[in-house]
Amino acid sequence: MASVDRYSSDSLRRLLGSLSSVTFKDEDGQIEYFGQKVVILRRDAFQLMKSELAARNAGGTISLILGIVGRRVGGEEAKAFKSQAGFQELSVNASTPDLIRRAVEDTNMGYGKMLIRELGISAKTAIISVRNCFEAEKSARRDASGCFFTLGYLEGLFSELIGSQLRGVETNCVGKGDESCIFELGPTFEKSQWKL
Numbered sequence: 001m002a003s004v005d006r007y008s009s010d011s012l013r014r015l016l017g018s019l020s021s022v023t024f025k026d027e028d029g030q031i032e033y034f035g036q037k038v039v040i041l042r043r044d045a046f047q048l049m050k051s052e053l054a055a056r057n058a059g060g061t062i063s064l065i066l067g068i069v070g071r072r073v074g075g076e077e078a079k080a081f082k083s084q085a086g087f088q089e090l091s092v093n094a095s096t097p098d099l100i101r102r103a104v105e106d107t108n109m110g111y112g113k114m115l116i117r118e119l120g121i122s123a124k125t126a127i128i129s130v131r132n133c134f135e136a137e138k139s140a141r142r143d144a145s146g147c148f149f150t151l152g153y154l155e156g157l158f159s160e161l162i163g164s165q166l167r168g169v170e171t172n173c174v175g176k177g178d179e180s181c182i183f184e185l186g187p188t189f190e191k192s193q194w195k196l
């Protein structure tokens with residue numbers, strides 16, 4: 001089938017190789033990734049923001065805000081990927097799981113090494129492990145642990161790639177002493193009160 005050939009592993013790898021390059025536009029002080037403007041932000045700054053919010057007893061607010069932001073970022077990145085790869089509407093076919101795997105595992109945004117453990121296209125479920133998650137930090141404060149941005153990011157990314165709203169939980173976290181952060185996503189039937 002032409003569609004399968006088009007998105008064979010080799011062609012996808014070449015495609016992603018060409019897409020993944022970061023463009024530095026030094027004259028404008030601009031950096032682009034997937035054609036989108038990005039900034040290089042010290043990881044420490046992100047951790048500082050989380051710890052300062054936690055110190056002000058804003059634990060619930062952290063998870064809420066970072067989740068919203070993560071979902072937006074993940075969704076936009078998946079849209080950019082689909083657009084750059086030349087298919088606005090990702091029709092589900094035999095090559096879809098491979099395509100999603102490539103989009104998630106072969107791109108490097110510095111968030112950590114992502115691996116899809118399980119992927120159910122029709123069930124709309126996914127289990128993703130993230131080794132070396134940028135957001136995870138061992139902490140004595142339980143309210144400071146938890147990778148809320150990364151969870152939101154994966155929710156947004158997979159929702160857009162699968163074409164259905166997914167939500168999830170982080171079942172394992174390096175911040176709690178686990179080896180990797182693990183996220184389980186599934187379909188949501190509740191209309192979110194938050195406009196994303």
Ligand SMILES: [Zn+2]
Nearest residue numbers: 136147173181
């Ligand atoms: Zn984590």
